Amino acid sequence: QVQLVESGGGLVQAGDSLRLSCVTSGRSFSTLTMAWFRQAPGKEREFVATITWARNTVYQDAVKGRFTISRDNAKNTLYLQMSSLKSEDTAVYHCAASNWGTVTARSNDYDYWGQGTQVTVSS
Secondary structure, three states: OOEEEEEOOEEEEOOOOEEEEEEEEOOOHHHOEEEEEEEOOOOOOEEEEEEOOOOOEEEOHHHOOOEEEEEEOOOOEEEEEEOOOOHHHOEEEEEEEEOOOOOOOOHHHOOEEOOOEEEEEEO
């Protein structure tokens, strides 16, 4: 089992930056593929970014150049640095962990999920 706890969400203005964190426990973090997903009100959950144990990354087109996913294996922590935030980035952001060794944007490939942290961007 893997436990995931997100933090760092909040209310910001358009153009601001925010950094989300996801602390994991329960098994070896360094071997997991990690990702961020988000779900806006009335919409389906969507992929944001993923990073493998080898630090290969993939981003959703809408966040490329604005968001950066990273990991600190010594701290068992996943990060999402978000800049130039837009109102359409408003959502609950969830971190997820997968036992797959390769990048994947499919939510069904992720075995463990956090409860989420709310990000609200006012325009």
